[in-house]
Amino acid sequence: MTATVSSASDTQWRDQFRRWLDEVFYEPASVRGAAVLRIVLGPCVIWHLRPFLADALDGITYHDRFQQPWWAWYPNAPEGLYVALLWIGVAAAVLMTVGWWSRIATGSAFAVVAYNLFLSQTHFHHNRAFLVILLAGVALCDNGRALSLDALRRPPPDDRALVWPIWLLRFEAAAVYFASGFSKLIDPDWVGGRVLHDRSVRYQNEVRDAIGDTLADPVLEVVTARAFHWVLSPAAVATELFIAFGLWFRRTRLVAVWVAVAFHVGIEVTSHVQVFSVIGIGALALWAVPSTRDRTLVTPSRWVGWLDWMARFDITVAPGASWCMVDRDGTVLEGREARQFVRTRLPAAFLFSRFWRYR
């Protein structure tokens, strides 16, 4: 009997997994999340290439400084070609942002950034590795179907395409948070606060320079206290692990997104991590459910349409009407409730909304 129940459960589980795989690999869905990320990645590629270009303008390339090749066989571009490649990367980034030849532009930006990263191990930073991964995933996706000049020039019937690259990028993004959090969790120096405390003590002068002595005194009294890091370090580890897992589940996703935004802003303010914070926040767009216009909204105000970048709502603007929203499951919200729900689904507004009421 037990064996029969177990076998039936296994079969059910296998069927569910197969259905999920078919959905991921064969069913077209909205690629708007990838389109939003493409727009974010464009300026980040330029930001990332900027120091290499600034050096090139001064006549300095990687040939002129210490370099540590990854592989002996990897082709070294002559100086002129290398500089030309950097400019091609910039041009591709501009085209990515405006969505002109979106996929080719994203692929080209990926090729340039990846080539540059693998020229020398000294070019490696975790944020650059994440940038390369995101560019690759977005290039694999038909990302020009939404929010692009391509879509304006040749409007597609809808914004759907195969979304397995988006699932792959979700895995990569979660892996980044997990790998970072888990490595710290199993390191007693990290989770016990020693690493962060030591850094805080060492860099206290920078805090003093940034905010002045009057403010710095009380701030430093707290952040250089050993006990503070007994709390902060485990909290930082828990935050990363929560984001890594919380993004996967619908009930925790919105909270995880909110926490992730706060986390990225926090590390950017304290540690300046090049493009990581921006691309990390941009990659959160990948977690939007890949279906669009599946909630109906009647609203008197036009601003919802302007801010609904993820196309969460099928909007009818009716001057003088009261707010009314019908959710995917048929739930009807009206008036203030509808307005508050809408705010939780708009990228520019959700941070200031009561998101916990509408998970």
Add this chain to the structure above:
Amino acid sequence: MATTADAVAESTAPQSGAHRPLWRRRGARWFAAAVVVAQLALVANGYRDAHNYFAFQPFNESSTYAMELVRVLDDGQRVPVPNGRWEGYDWNELIDWGPLRSPWHQRHAFSGIDAVVDFLDHALDWMADNTPGDTETRYWEATVTYYRNARGPHVTVIRSHDREVGDP
């Protein structure tokens, strides 16, 4: 009768993956599986690799280091290199990379002390290969004193490969 608009709409319509050739469908699955396995392998490798490339372990240490550099001449004489300058060469100009800048002062070990020592080791080799005007030095030796997460000091000695000395 099909119009141009129909043709454009058809060409841009989303295609279900089920209509794609079998090799493309299987290829996508194998590719995705390979990426997942490779990423997990890289994350695991980060616990072995000093540089933890693609293992995403940022801010892993608060370690610091400082380095004393000497030139060892053909006759075995050891000549200190104060502030990284000798015979018209300058460490900071030659190496020109933030994490290894001015290592004679105490510096934060970017990406961990093991990664920095490995880079310093390669930097000495690189210097040996890229200072043709220095016709005296047989090899460079660096004594690295470091504190791993504020514990220490620990000392390790690294050196460049030998090179021919004589005419440039």
